[in-house]
Amino acid sequence: MTTVPTAPSPPVSPTSVRPAAVARTGLYALLAANAAVVTLLAVQAGFASNALVVIGRFAGLYGALLMAFQLLLVARLPWLDRRIGMDRLTNWHRWTGFGLLWTLVAHLVFITFGYARSSSLDPVSELVDLAETVEGVLRATVATALILVVGAVSARRARRRLAYETWHFIHLYTYAAVVLAFTHQVAVGTTFTASAAATAYWYTLWITAGAALVTGRLLLPLRRNLxxxxxxxxxxxxxxxxxxxxxxxxxxxxxxxxxxxxxxxxxxxxxxxxxxxxxxxxxxxxxxxxxxxxxxxxxxxxxxxxxxxxxxxxxxxxxGAFTALHRTRPASLLIAGGVGVTPVRALLEEIDGHAVVVHRVAAERDAVLHDELRQLALAKGADLHLVTGPPVPDRLGPRELAALVPDIAERDVFLCGPPPMMTAVLGTLRELGVPARQIHFERFSLAG
Known part of the structure; x- marks a missing residue:
């Protein structure tokens, strides 16, 4: 282990507003408000006499809402991405996707069994009859099947066995499912056509979600590159x-x-x-x-x-949200593992206030950009520690990290490195009592 002691720079006052909390609250409020509107419009449209059909229709409406919310989560809008981070938005997208899958399956099952109860057909025959005689039902069935396939390959076990390119190609069928589900809703959705307000709401919802996706994924990148x-x-x-x-x-x-x-x-x-x-x-x-x-x-x-x-x-x-925008404390601790030093080196260049930098590598020859880190640390009055050695024993355990940074609980901690190292250090930070709001990290995770 080598250490470069330096004099600290004067602290600066970080922002008291937590951008991530503001963005999360905004998304939760947006989803809750739309769920309330969907419920109100469905109640105003009236109920079918068959309870199974009523449950199925509500499941379909909430499934349509979740599908539109999915588009927003993967739109990569700068305002959301800078505050929440693509990795967390992707994780929300994944879990929302499983919720979407189950609501669509519930919609299909309850509607089919509900109509089968009112007829002399068994559920399978009823589904075939609906697909053959009711406009849009076949499209909805295909959309549900596509969502099931995407959900299956998104399970962790399947995801680990697939190449990213294969998974991504299959994932693109979600967009086909969105189109099929929308045309089904337009064709047979009683709530969609129940009133002018309901029609205007659903068109506005889908157009807004689609516009966000096209803007974030196509128009903005094209504009910037041109x-x-x-x-x-x-x-x-x-x-x-x-x-x-x-x-x-x-x-x-x-x-x-x-x-x-x-x-x-x-x-x-x-x-x-x-x-x-x-x-x-x-x-x-x-x-x-x-x-x-x-x-x-x-x-x-x-x-x-x-x-x-x-x-x-x-x-x-x-x-990415791995930036100084999320600072909550005047002082910082930057922890990098291996080539994870790249965003940490850039962050040290921008960040104000006293900083401690810990660079964890197997051997000194693996310390990429360390000369630059040393020069930056000297220029900014930061403390720089190069920690070397094999992964076991843990060189950044609670005792070791507390010895390097005694006031660690009073600092923002920015962490970037290989997943096993990040998992271990996150456990160490929790053990040392560092509040979760002061811990900042991001994993590369792409969706859709």
């Missing part, structure tokens, strides 16, 4: 496995990127243009260039070493 015209400026090897790529372009001072954020980078070469990979900025944006530093972990990341200056770049973002 404005900034990103290109590779230089490729600089850091060591045998790590390379830094410098990106330049036009009007980069207008790009709303912050230290700690990442982009989905697509390098427009003949063999890699179709691959988009999430890489963090390894230096705070300065208005003239961007830098990412990547460790070779596969064919895609290894190929970055061979990029030529002038290569066009299509970047989606910036994304």
């Amino acid at each position: 404005r900034h015209r990103l290109r590779v400026e230089a490729v600089v090897p850091e060591n045998d496995q790590v390379v830094s790529v410098y990106i330049t372009g036009r009007h980069l001072d207008r790009l709303p990127a912050r230290a700690g954020q990442f982009f989905l980078w697509r390098f427009l070469t003949r063999d890699r243009w179709w691959q988009a990979n999430p890489y963090s900025l390894s230096a705070a944006p300065d208005g003239t260039r961007l830098r990412l530093t990547v460790k070779a972990a596969g064919a895609g990341s290894a190929s970055l070493r061979h990029l030529r200056p002038g290569t066009r770049v299509f970047a989606e973002g910036p994304y």
Whole structure:
């Protein structure tokens, strides 16, 4: 372990407003308000005499609401992403997806059994009859089947066995399910046509959700890339496995990127243009260039070493809530594991107040960007600790971390590194009594 002691810089007052809490509360309130409107409109439309049909219709209405909410969660809107983070939005998307799956299954089952009770047909025959005779029912059945398939491949066990590209391709069928479900609702939804207010509400809901998706996933990335015209400026090897790529372009001072954020980078070469990979900025944006530093972990990341200056770049973002926007305390602790130092190095460049930086690596030769960290620490009055050694025993356990940072409970903690290390350190922070609101971390997790 090596330590660079320095004099602390004067603290600054962090914001008292918690952006993540504001955004979460806003999303919860939005969903609750729409659920109340859906319930009110359904009650005003009246009830069927069959209780099973009534339950089925409510399940279908709440399923339609959850489907629209799903589109909002994966729209990658900057305001939400900067405050909540793509990883947490993706996690919400996943669990909302399972809720959607069960509401749609309940809708299909209760409606089918309800109508079967009123006829002489068994449930299977009733479903076939509805699909053949009622407009939109067949489309709804296909939509439910697609959601079931997507839900099955999104289960953790199945997800671990599938390549990301395969999972993503299957996931795209969700959009087909959305279209089929909407046309079904328009065709046979009694609540949809019960009143002018109900019709206006549902059209407004779907148009708003669709517009958010198109804006965040298509229009905004296209607009930014047309404005900034990103290109590779230089490729600089850091060591045998790590390379830094410098990106330049036009009007980069207008790009709303912050230290700690990442982009989905697509390098427009003949063999890699179709691959988009999430890489963090390894230096705070300065208005003239961007830098990412990547460790070779596969064919895609290894190929970055061979990029030529002038290569066009299509970047989606910036994304991520791993920024100084979420600070709650004047002092900070930045913990990085391995190449997870890249957003931490950028964050140290931007952050104010006294900071302690802990860089955890297996050996000193793995300490990427450590010379830059040392220079930054000296310039900003931060304390820098390089912690080396094998993963076992844990070099960042409660005793070790408390010895390095005695006032750890009084600091914001920013954490980035390999998942096993992050899990271990999060447990350590809880054991040391660091409040959850002071712990900031983000995992790369993409959806839809």
